[in-house]
Amino acid sequence: MSQLLEIEHLNIRFVNGGKETEVVSDLSLSLDRRETLGIVGESGSGKSVTSLSIMRLHPDETTRIKGAIRFEDKDLLALSEREMQDIRGNKIAMIFQEPMTSLNPIHTVGKQIAESVLLHSKATKKEAMARARQLLELCGIPDPDQRMKEYPHQLSGGMRQRVMIAIALACDPELLIADEPTTALDVTIQAQILELMKAIKKDRDMSIIMITHDLGIVYDFCDRVVVMYTGEVVESAPVKELFAAPLHPYTEGLIGALPRLGQPTERLSAIEGMVPDAGDMPQGCHFHPRCPYATERCRAEHPPLTTLPDGRQVRCFRGKGEQ
Amino acid sequence: MKTLRDLLRQKNFMFKLGIVICLAWIVVAILAPVLAPHDPNLGDVTRKFLAPSAEHWFGTDELGRDVFSRVLYGSRVSITCGLITVLISFAVGVFFGGLAGYVGGVVDDIMMRFSEMIQSFPPLILAMVIAAALGPNISNSVLAMAIIWWPNYARLTRSIVISIKQNDYVTASRVLGATHTRILGKELLPNSVGSMVVMCTLDLGNAILMFSGLSFLGLGIQPPTAEWGAMVSAGVENSNYWWVSTFPGLAIFSVAIGANFIGDGLRDYLDPKMRRSNS
Numbered sequence: 160m161s162q163l164l165e166i167e168h169l170n171i172r173f174v175n176g177g178k179e180t181e182v183v184s185d186l187s188l189s190l191d192r193r194e195t196l197g198i199v200g201e202s203g204s205g206k207s208v209t210s211l212s213i214m215r216l217h218p219d220e221t222t223r224i225k226g227a228i229r230f231e232d233k234d235l236l237a238l239s240e241r242e243m244q245d246i247r248g249n250k251i252a253m254i255f256q257e258p259m260t261s262l263n264p265i266h267t268v269g270k271q272i273a274e275s276v277l278l279h280s281k282a283t284k285k286e287a288m289a290r291a292r293q294l295l296e297l298c299g300i301p302d303p304d305q306r307m308k309e310y311p312h313q314l315s316g317g318m319r320q321r322v323m324i325a326i327a328l329a330c331d332p333e334l335l336i337a338d339e340p341t342t343a344l345d346v347t348i349q350a351q352i353l354e355l356m357k358a359i360k361k362d363r364d365m366s367i368i369m370i371t372h373d374l375g376i377v378y379d380f381c382d383r384v385v386v387m388y389t390g391e392v393v394e395s396a397p398v399k400e401l402f403a404a405p406l407h408p409y410t411e412g413l414i415g416a417l418p419r420l421g422q423p424t425e426r427l428s429a430i431e432g433m434v435p436d437a438g439d440m441p442q443g444c445h446f447h448p449r450c451p452y453a454t455e456r457c458r459a460e461h462p463p464l465t466t467l468p469d470g471r472q473v474r475c476f477r478g479k480g481e482q
Numbered sequence: 483m484k485t486l487r488d489l490l491r492q493k494n495f496m497f498k499l500g501i502v503i504c505l506a507w508i509v510v511a512i513l514a515p516v517l518a519p520h521d522p523n524l525g526d527v528t529r530k531f532l533a534p535s536a537e538h539w540f541g542t543d544e545l546g547r548d549v550f551s552r553v554l555y556g557s558r559v560s561i562t563c564g565l566i567t568v569l570i571s572f573a574v575g576v577f578f579g580g581l582a583g584y585v586g587g588v589v590d591d592i593m594m595r596f597s598e599m600i601q602s603f604p605p606l607i608l609a610m611v612i613a614a615a616l617g618p619n620i621s622n623s624v625l626a627m628a629i630i631w632w633p634n635y636a637r638l639t640r641s642i643v644i645s646i647k648q649n650d651y652v653t654a655s656r657v658l659g660a661t662h663t664r665i666l667g668k669e670l671l672p673n674s675v676g677s678m679v680v681m682c683t684l685d686l687g688n689a690i691l692m693f694s695g696l697s698f699l700g701l702g703i704q705p706p707t708a709e710w711g712a713m714v715s716a717g718v719e720n721s722n723y724w725w726v727s728t729f730p731g732l733a734i735f736s737v738a739i740g741a742n743f744i745g746d747g748l749r750d751y752l753d754p755k756m757r758r759s760n761s
Contacts, residue, residue, distance in 0.1 A: 214657055220587065248658035261650040265672050265754055274668075275658045310754040326658065 162229075163366050164190040164213070164334060169226035171208055171217075171390075179223065180438055182208050183390040185464075186226075190334070195360060195367040197381035197398070199374060199413070201434050205390035206370045210336045213368075214253060215243050230334070249279040252327035256339040258319035262311035268295075268322050269307030275329040294325040299355055317348035324355065328363075336368045341376065353380060374417055378402055386410050389435060389445040392464060395472040406473040408450045444475070452477055497747025503740030511557040520548035522555040523706040531723045541725035543716060549725060552708040553733050559703055560710040561737060563624050564690040568682050570628035575635020576671065576678060582636070583643030584666050594640065597633035605630045606695050613701040623702040627693060631685075638681060642674035676749040683745025687738025710734050 171183040183205040190196050198206045211217060213228055215235060228235045230251065235243070255261045262271060272291035276282055282290065288307070295303035298321040311319060320340060327335055337356070341349040353376065360367060369381055377384050377398060384401050386394040386409065394407040405411040412430035432449040435441055444462050447453040456476055464474045510517065520538075525545035532542040540549035582593035600608070612626035646652065647670065655669050694711015696702035703709040710730040717727020 216653065216656060244659045244661055246659070247656065248660075253654075253657045255650055255654060257650050261654045263651040263655070263669055263673070265752070266668075274655075274660075278659050278664075312755050323654075326654075 162189045163192045163194075163231065164368075165227075165229040166209075166213075167227045167229070169209065169212065169228065170224070171205070171212055172223040174221050174223060178438075181390060183212075186387075186390070186392055188385055188392065188395065190366050190368065192333075192366055193364055194383065195369060195381045197377035197384040198368060198370045198387060199372060199377055199384060200387035201372060203389075203434050204387040206387050207338055208390075209387075210253070210338050210368065210370055213336065214247060214251065245279075248275050248332070249330045250332055251334045251336065252330070252332040253336045253338065254320070254323050254327050254340045256342050258316050258323050258343060261323055262319055264311055266310075267307065268309055268311065268314070271311075272322065272326050272329060275326050279330045290329065291325070294328060295322070297328070297359075298322070298325045299351075300325075315348075316344050317351060320344060320348075320352055321355065324352075324359070328359065331363070332365065334366045334368070336370070338370045339372070340369075341373070342371070349376075356380070374402075374413060386413070389440065391445065391474065392472065393446065393474045397471075400469075400471065406467075406471065407446075407475050408452055408477070409446050412449075494747045494750065496743045497750075500740045500743025500745075500747060503736055504744060507557055507561060507737055507740070510554055511561055514554045514558060518548075518551035518554045520551045522547060522551040522708045531720070531726070533723075534725050540729040541723070543713070543723075543726050544720055547706075549713070549729055552713060553710070553729050556708040556710045556713060556730060557733065557737075559620070559707060560690050560693070560734070563620065563627075563693050563702075564686050564737075566624050567627040567631055567689045567693070568685050570624075571631035571635050571685075572678065572682050574628070575632040575637075576639045576675075578632070579636035579639030580643050580666060580671055580674075583640035584647060584662070584670060586644075590640070594637075597636045600630060601633045603630075606692065606699075609692070609696055610699055610701055613696060618701045618704070620703060623693070623696050626701075627689065627696070631689065634685075635678065635681070639674060639678060642677060643670050646670050646673050676752045679748050679752070680742075680745045683741040683748075684738075686741045687734055690734050690737070 166186060166188050169183055169186040170181070172179045172181050186205070186209060188196070198209070200206050208217075212222075212224055213230075213235065215238075217224065224236060226236075230246070235246070238246070262268070266274075269288055269291050272294055273284070273287035276287040276290050277284070280287075292303050292307055295306055300306050300318060300321050306314070306318075311322075314322065320343075324340075340356070341352050344352060356367075357380065359365070369376065371377060381398050383397050384395065385392055386401075386407065388409050394401070394405070394410050396406070401410065402414065405414055409430070416429050430449055435445065435448070441448055441458075443459050444450070444453070444457040447457040450457065454476070460476075462474050462476050464472050466472050525542070525547035527546050529542055529546040530544055532538055532546075534541040538548050538550065540553060543549055543552070578593060578597070582590045609623070609626040609630045612629055613623045616622040616625065643666075652665060652669050655665050660668070691711055691714075693702055694709065694713075694715055697709050697712040698715045703712060705712070710733050713730035714727045714734070717723070717725075717730070720726055
């Protein structure tokens with residue numbers, strides 16, 4: 160039980176007027192201390208839902224969650240709301256996709272960072288503000304004293320994301336969940352934010368879950384990747400191996416769809432078709448309508464997630480290690 | 483203190499005008515006995531309905547009382563009662579609506595049906611019943627007014643809270659481990675207070691008018707006490723003599739608009755994006 164986070168057989172259903180839709184099915188993954196895990200997948204593949212469920216942020220009335228999410232050997236799903244409040248922000252922190260809307264418009268930046276310090280420690284206001292200033296500096300914000308007094312609308316997107324990171328780091332969390340932290344930013348700013356996150360990762364004993372649909376970021380940043388499709392894990396492997404030899408046709412398609420600089424191409428390659436609707440899953444393998452290798456068996460039978468001898472996991476009849 | 487100075491230093495002309503108007507009325511209310519040229523309640527029936535003149539600036543009413551003096555004295559009752567009504571309604575409504583909007587679900591349903599129950603009565607009649615049941619005097623009619631008034635605030639607060647609740651920063655605050663009370667108090671209510679303040683200031687005039695309805699029915703301010711609303715309705719009956727209702731009407735208008743300017747300025751001030759100078 161040395162793993163920091165273990166998710167076992169997680170099943171999430173949304174209830175909407177008596178109708179239940181499965182959005183995550185039988186998801187298991189684990190995360191070691193100091194490990195960086197990437198979760199990739201298209202929109203609607205269940206990656207954000209999974210991360211929100213670790214924080215237990217789904218409303219009880221409309222969500223049914225089964226399975227176990229163990230963090231430091233405590234099952235988060237069994238904790239009371241009060242105990243959960245002690246974990247949120249303190250042990251597990253989160254960065255969101257939209258830095259433009261994730262800060263409260265009526266409080267100054269300094270106050271908002273100090274807030275998270277005050278929530279989880281006995282620090283005085285003054286100490287909290289000093290800590291906030293220190294965090295801003297750490298996150299590479301120039302002139303922190305001035306910025307402390309400013310309101311979110313006076314900052315650019317990249318600055319705001321830095322502030323979000325500063326807030327997330329305020330209580331030295333064990334686990335940082337970054338839900339597409341760079342999606343809403345310019346490419347140059349993306350690179351800066353990633354550099355910042357890398358520096359932080361190096362400095363601290365922190366595990367990170369990076370949720371993204373950008374494989375470039377995964378390659379650059381993560382130790383291990385989990386590829387999700389329609390609420391299921393379809394492949395899980397160390398980053399280098401995954402890129403060297405993708406086993407699942409979906410992963411292969413994703414990697415193939417990456418445009419490469421310097422290689423003139425007529426048109427960008429893409430995976431044919433669309434992600435099926437959660438209420439209208441195809442029989443058999445969920446990916447078969449889009450899969451170039453689909454066989455009769457794929458149309459009839461749902462493939463299980465198989466663990467290969469080298470520890471990689473794949474949900475495909477075809478890829479048993481051979482390419 | 484610094485905030486207050488910031489507020490006054492704003493370059494908003496309307497805001498300053500509003501402050502001037504409201505301060506002027508407060509001074510008038512306090513100094514009414516000094517400023518009034520005549521006894522507001524002492525009339526001479528032989529001198530009724532005199533048009534405005536050098537002696538009676540605003541003319542005289544149906545009992546020969548000096549309208550100018552009555553307007554000055556009326557400010558005491560009208561402004562105080564209107565203000566207290568609005569403030570009580572604001573406090574109750576913000577708390578009630580904020581809770582209903584934030585908790586949602588069944589709690590929200592029950593709380594909102596309750597407030598709709600109150601709103602489903604014709605407001606004046608309900609206020610009348612409450613005031614009559616409690617006994618007709620000023621404090622009871624203020625209470626009655628507040629009882630029929632607060633659901634407006636509850637509804638507005640609720641709808642604002644529901645829309646703000648969806649914002650990422652509220653989720654972000656939960657992610658930090660903030661308690662529900664803290665989220666409501668620090669994220670939701672401060673963000674909704676701007677619109678609430680504007681509604682308050684708009685309502686002040688309405689409350690004064692509504693109050694006059696109660697007084698007119700004999701349940702609010704008892705005659706001969708001067709009160710603007712009652713004076714307006716007395717003038718409406720004697721519409722040949724325009725000055726009887728016009729001047730108290732203008733008084734209500736000026737208070738309402740002054741409060742409104744302040745409200746607008748306050749809202750701009752409370753919204754950091756509208757604040758001009760910083761630090």
